[in-house]
Amino acid sequence: MRGKLKFIIGILLAITVLTGCGRKTDKVTIVGSSAMQLLAEQAGNDYRLQHKGVNITVQGGGSGTGLSQVQERAVAIGTSDIFAEQKKGINAAQLQDHKIAVIGITPIANKEVGVKNITRTNLQKIFTGKITNWKQVGGHNLPITVINRSKGSGTRTSFESVILPGLVPIKAQEQDSNGAVKKIVASTPGAISYIAFPYAEGNAVQKLAIDGIAPTNTNVKQNKWKLWSYEHMYTQKHPQARTQAFINYMQGTHVQRDLIPKLGYISVHDMEYERDAQGNDKLVRKGGKQDVG
Structure with missing residues (x-):
């Protein structure tokens, strides 16, 4: 047995x-x-x-x-x-x-800045430190806080190659993900940064049009919105x-x-x-x- x-x-x-x-x-x-x-x-x-x-x-x-x-x-x-x-x-x-x-990339700002559209030239001046208050671009009297992506970020490379070619960006705090950037911009008065379209959905932050062109997939497809990768x-x-x-x-x-x-x-x-x-x-x-x- x-x-x-x-x-x-x-x-x-x-x-x-x-x-x-x-x-x-x-x-x-x-x-x-x-x-x-x-x-x-x-x-x-x-x-x-x-x-x-x-x-x-x-x-x-x-x-x-x-x-x-x-x-x-x-x-x-x-x-x-x-x-x-x-x-x-x-x-x-x-x-x-x-x-x-x-994927499209859009500049985003805190919803209280009072700006929905910005010129490419003024966007350059913000990210190079030449414009420091939202009232200088038609918004509220709020100091601008720039939030950048980390240097290894492809989103940052794409943004700087299209918006800041040959220019030196201002030194700013850096974040390593789209999600982290969105949270900080949403909770920081006067903040501005840039993230990929899918992460910009919802009402937490203000997507910024550039020179009257909206950050939409239709405009990306037609290359009217140049900020894509x-x-x-x-x-x-x-x-x-x-x-x-x-x-x-x-x-x-x-x-x-x-x-x-x-x-x-x-x-x-x-x-x-x-x-x-x-x-x-x-x-x-x-x-x-x-x-x-």
Whole structure:
């Protein structure tokens, strides 16, 4: 009887081991852009539901971190708001660029400043310290508090390349994520900063139009609103099969046609313009009317 019991226990242990082996999880780690984090996390959750045994892990840290981590092979995917060619110390030729979406970037201010529209010139003067009070741009008598993104931020690189080309920004407190910036601007009288469109939704902060052009996806698609960037997923030239499968999913119908617009991003297929790593824009198709602020 004892021998029979040992035999049965042995069989059960073998089944347990085999079952455990069958449940091995394939892990894809994604690190980088906080602007893309919202999209990557939701897509990762959807993907997990459809592909049992695959674990998609998403972390922020900024575009610079994403690019450096994927270059060092520390992660499978590095997300970035900028081209790898724009980041010092990154060997772009070593990496494969997968453009997933486009995201608009908008200047935001505390709702009490009394300004909804600003000229590009005055925006430059605020971020270079030449304008220091909102009354100088038609707002209330409030000192301006500039909130910047950290130096590794792709959102900051995109903002400065479009709004402050060749200019030196004022030294200001820095935050490492869109969410943190929004909270601080919402709670700090006179504050101004910039964040990605999906994080600017709601009534917590005031989105600022520039020269009468509203920060909308329609205007981004037509390149009327110049403050936008691609959301890149960078991999090694020959990624593992599970990584390539997730990239294919991100570029597929569900994400491009359903999830991306739902979350406030823009599908790369809906853009009327393309932009290269040098910042040159090229018309590829025509669309409709612009939105006015």
